[in-house]
Amino acid sequence: MSFIPVNEPLLDGNEKKYLVECIDTGWISSEGPFVKQFEEKFAASVGRRHGIAVSNGTTALDAAICALDIGPGDEVIMPTFTIISCITQIVRAGASPVLIDCDPVTWNMDVSRIEERITPRTRAIMVVHIYGLPTEMDVVLDIAHRHGLKVIEDAAEMLGQTYRGQPCGSFGDLSTFSFYPNKHVTTGEGGMIVTDDEELAERCRSLRNLCFQSERRFVHEELGWNMRMSNLQAALGLAQLERLDEFVARKRAMGRLYSQLLEGLGDVELPLAKADYAENIYWVYGVVLGDRIAFDAKEAMQRLATHGIGSRPFFWPMHEQPVFHRMGLFENERHPVSERIARRGFYLPSGMALSDEQITRSAEALKEILN
């Protein structure tokens, strides 16, 4: 029996055709025409005025933090249950991340805890939509508005999802995406920043391109990065974006099939199908082992592997990262919900190329290892 990988992308649209066009025309760098086309179409797809294509989702977040001038003395409120990409530039810039636990059902930042963590030094709230349901944006936007805070929205896992009918990625002063192969649209490696603010867009474009100046190219007023996306990557992105609606429908169908097959499994928490503000998009199909199950996620994933099923653990909370403890950060913090799901949660194969037959095999294997 063949092994079912946790992710396999689907590249059978216009990907090859557009890549061949890059090679035939010789346009392979970030100067090529697909980059601008991809930026424009992508920004329009999430209802934003500007799109700035970058090298990956992590650099998109780095640029966003830098563009908002977040630095020493500033505090940024963010979830502890997320990927390291969200926090690195905040720490490197000398600002302070202020961590919030997650909701036990949606796994998103518990927005009812934001306001108590606001101080005179708070500059921004970073929202990260996790696994399939968006964060409760009404609450976040209301708090941000009342306290004069910026909003950074990491929508890497939520391309094609909406919150009360508005696209995810349309809510932040700056919103970011990733095009890693497990995301809804992939460019191999890649990312995007979107915004409606002309000035912030210009700043992100400059930071992406080493802060070269148009007047005198090799004279710099500021330090940037090379975060440029190549024409080859944008060619893939354009072809993928053409199929976004189809991809999203497929993801939802995959999630529903998993839930149907795993219903009544007993002491295992499955993703919430629907909140009153959104229907789950199942970027990944995550499960959390109940407390009556004698083993943890690590053991479950090992058992699944012996059945030929790939899986991945949930995020490890930021306040439990050894690298931050060594810096003297978060040492005595406790965020019990995140700590629990980090130890008891994992996700099943969820890639775009996954077949119904593979979903059925994965679900059967999960049932077997729990018996």
Ligand SMILES: *Cc1c(COP(=O)(O)O)cnc(C)c1O
């Ligand atoms: C994938 C992901 C990132 C990082 O994107 P890369 O392109 O891998 O750098 C950031 N945030 C979230 C929520 C993600 O899922």
